[in-house]
Amino acid sequence: MSSLIVDRVSVRYAGATGLALSEVSLTVPPESLVVALGPSGCGKTTLLNLIAGFIAPDHGSVMLDGKAVSGPGAERGVVFQHDALLPWLDVADNVAFGLRLRGVPARERQARARQVLRLVDLDGYAGHRVWQLSGGMRQRVGLARALAADPRVLLMDEPFGALDAFIREQMQSLLLRLWRETGKRVFLITHDIEEAVFLATELVLMSPGPGRIVERLSLDFGRRHAAGEPVREIKSDPAFIAVREHVLARVFAHRASQADVSQGVIA
Numbered sequence: 001m002s003s004l005i006v007d008r009v010s011v012r013y014a015g016a017t018g019l020a021l022s023e024v025s026l027t028v029p030p031e032s033l034v035v036a037l038g039p040s041g042c043g044k045t046t047l048l049n050l051i052a053g054f055i056a057p058d059h060g061s062v063m064l065d066g067k068a069v070s071g072p073g074a075e076r077g078v079v080f081q082h083d084a085l086l087p088w089l090d091v092a093d094n095v096a097f098g099l100r101l102r103g104v105p106a107r108e109r110q111a112r113a114r115q116v117l118r119l120v121d122l123d124g125y126a127g128h129r130v131w132q133l134s135g136g137m138r139q140r141v142g143l144a145r146a147l148a149a150d151p152r153v154l155l156m157d158e159p160f161g162a163l164d165a166f167i168r169e170q171m172q173s174l175l176l177r178l179w180r181e182t183g184k185r186v187f188l189i190t191h192d193i194e195e196a197v198f199l200a201t202e203l204v205l206m207s208p209g210p211g212r213i214v215e216r217l218s219l220d221f222g223r224r225h226a227a228g229e230p231v232r233e234i235k236s237d238p239a240f241i242a243v244r245e246h247v248l249a250r251v252f253a254h255r256a257s258q259a260d261v262s263q264g265v266i267a
């Protein structure tokens, strides 16, 4: 089946008493942008690392388009929070690095690098060093690198977490444009409620202790922006504000109940 399917996965780290993830299931179908949102420790990174194939589940399975995920693979492109670029290489060589490892000839990988740099609005920067770029530009290079191998799905680990609010909003718009233009499925994790509500076609809300999914919402704000509606119009729409407040209330409710439990308030 043509989907990314996480089926009842559980993870317990060696030495840990509790589960980092408990019976988590989700599907990332074609043309979707699935966002996992939750407070620190709810297992977002663990879930992304499972899909990336960096770690294996203790129970359950991860399948991409009918094939079991059993390790990292070029069909899953990962964008990290910190750009993870190589400072001794120029921008084009950073973008083409994975292609070089796979033995793609120099001329072909340079052409591909230039093509994806155009997609992220960085044409003209191929020969720059990464230290000559701003934080937002470096994240765009990271995005271009993930796209260079033409993956089936993009996995994004808090990709805009280190950027200031203005650049962050620009990057959200860029991601939605790329998502529409390339047709890539995206799985993104964040702890920013507004970002999650704005981007997601499906929002999965997670809670810690053990890490699990507590709510799923189907949303269309990102689709509306990708279709041309301005960001500010969407974010000031009462429907957007209502969803944002609902999610905020859910996050606080879970946090409050956990604080109560840890203080022994709930019998």
Ligand SMILES: Nc1ncnc2c1ncn2[C@@H]1O[C@H](COP(=O)(O)OP(=O)(O)OP(=O)(O)O)[C@@H](O)[C@H]1O
Residues within 6 Å of the ligand: 013, 014, 016, 019, 020, 038, 039, 040, 041, 042, 043, 044, 045, 046, 047, 191, 211
């Ligand atoms: N390598 C590890 N060894 C042991 N425990 C770990 C390891 N990595 C994560 N954990 C624990 O697993 C749980 C889930 O962690 P994870 O990093 O996936 O959460 P997160 O939601 O991504 O948090 P954050 O937003 O802070 O990155 C936490 O309790 C964490 O302490």
